[in-house]
Amino acid sequence: xxxxxxxxxxxxxxxxxxxxxxxxxxxxxxxxxxxxxxxxxxxxxxxxxxxxxxxxxxxxxxxxxxxxxxxxxxxxxxxxxxxxxxxxxxxxxxxxxxxxxxxxxxxxxxxxxxxxxxxxxxxxxxxxx
Amino acid sequence: xxxxxxxxxxxxxxxxxxxxxxxxxxxxxxxxxxxxxxxxxxxxxxxxxxxxxxxxxxxxxxxxxxxxxxxxxxxxxxxxxxxxxxxxxxxxxxxxxxxxxxxxxxxxxxxxxxxxxxxxxxxxxxxxxxxxxxxxxxxxxxxxxxxxxxxxxxxxxxxxxxxxxxxxxxxxxxxxxxxxxxxxxxxxxxxxxxxxxxxxxxxxxxxxxxxxxxxxxxxxxxxxxxxxxxxxxxxxxxxxxxxxxxxxxxxxxxxxxxxxxxxxxxxxxxxxxxxxxxxxxxxxxxxxxxxxxxxxxxxxxxxxxxxxxxxxxxx
Numbered sequence: 001x002x003x004x005x006x007x008x009x010x011x012x013x014x015x016x017x018x019x020x021x022x023x024x025x026x027x028x029x030x031x032x033x034x035x036x037x038x039x040x041x042x043x044x045x046x047x048x049x050x051x052x053x054x055x056x057x058x059x060x061x062x063x064x065x066x067x068x069x070x071x072x073x074x075x076x077x078x079x080x081x082x083x084x085x086x087x088x089x090x091x092x093x094x095x096x097x098x099x100x101x102x103x104x105x106x107x108x109x110x111x112x113x114x115x116x117x118x119x120x121x122x123x124x125x126x127x128x129x
Numbered sequence: 130x131x132x133x134x135x136x137x138x139x140x141x142x143x144x145x146x147x148x149x150x151x152x153x154x155x156x157x158x159x160x161x162x163x164x165x166x167x168x169x170x171x172x173x174x175x176x177x178x179x180x181x182x183x184x185x186x187x188x189x190x191x192x193x194x195x196x197x198x199x200x201x202x203x204x205x206x207x208x209x210x211x212x213x214x215x216x217x218x219x220x221x222x223x224x225x226x227x228x229x230x231x232x233x234x235x236x237x238x239x240x241x242x243x244x245x246x247x248x249x250x251x252x253x254x255x256x257x258x259x260x261x262x263x264x265x266x267x268x269x270x271x272x273x274x275x276x277x278x279x280x281x282x283x284x285x286x287x288x289x290x291x292x293x294x295x296x297x298x299x300x301x302x303x304x305x306x307x308x309x310x311x312x313x314x315x316x317x318x319x320x321x322x323x324x325x326x327x328x329x330x331x332x333x334x335x336x337x338x339x340x341x342x343x344x345x346x347x348x349x350x351x352x353x354x355x356x357x358x359x360x361x362x363x364x365x366x367x368x369x370x371x372x373x374x375x376x377x378x379x380x381x382x383x384x385x386x387x388x389x390x391x392x393x394x395x396x397x398x399x400x401x402x403x404x405x406x407x408x409x410x411x412x413x414x415x416x417x418x419x420x421x422x423x424x425x426x427x428x429x430x431x432x433x434x435x436x437x438x439x440x441x442x443x444x
Binding site: 002007010011013014015018042043046047049050053054056057060061062063064093097100126 | 220223226227230231234235303306307310403405406407409412414416418
């Protein structure tokens, strides 16, 4: 016999799995540190690419002047400044992404808690049958 | 008012029934309008400046995820710019790349604003965006809106300075590059617009969240007023030549549009029909869950017209 209550609960769970839950379940498969670490790593990589693009544009912008000055200037100092800038930029970006992803992880966990509770309820329904 | 409410209920009913067709149709329309606008403003590459190409790409967009439209629009803009001059394409490409790398990793849901903002600019109703995003978004949406504004002014700049840029010889690559970057970065109007939109959006968001009556309407009115004010202050400070009349008229029209949107779109829970499948030990279930929509029929008012009873005392 079809148990109506069970079907309703299962439908709700299936709909969660197909929509909002999809992402949350994927996040829930990670440990907290693994998830955040992986996301921050991705952020650092994309920040590095972004920095290279901006730097290339900066050099290109004053290309002739830069080529004239390149012999005169202290390359070591220049390199150091650039590195400092890079570290500051990537560091700030990594901190921001850490905060964002830590928040997202805790939110996903909270949403999953309800889902798991309902799953338990469902399995109880089957065992009590 | 009652008819409007009933109309809203009907829309909900229709949406929940035909969601599978309506969403792709809307996506198709958005992609079609956006690509047409890009073609009409930039149209340098003959190959993609054809209605057939636009139709095919828009049809593709209709059943792809929302972000596909954004990627396609960016690609169209870049291709046109490439056909026009390589330097333009490099600058625009770098700008798009930075937006995607730094911001849209965090909020892929907001990406559609980047395309909606230029579209609204070209339709002359840009002020809809900050108010609407303040109503449905978060303060972080200000960054998405800013990206959209930058995208619009980039297209606008290339369109306006086409003669100047194409007049330059090919050898002057470095100078050309410099002129383009200067032209885009030093655009005071763009900066004032970004600030005005950000302030408006955050204000609308803050008021909308307050627990007061009519918070949404007050937020919209306040947002519209602040938007005009910041634009005017920016005009005074930087001589951006924002035309007062068009700013005020544009804001009023945008306010009205947001009012309609708020009534029919934002406040309404457009739950849709779900088709899900699952199984247990005994059955396979193919469930179609249709949301309940109660249709409030207009109440008929019955006016009782009673003939006044004459008092019995009268003889």
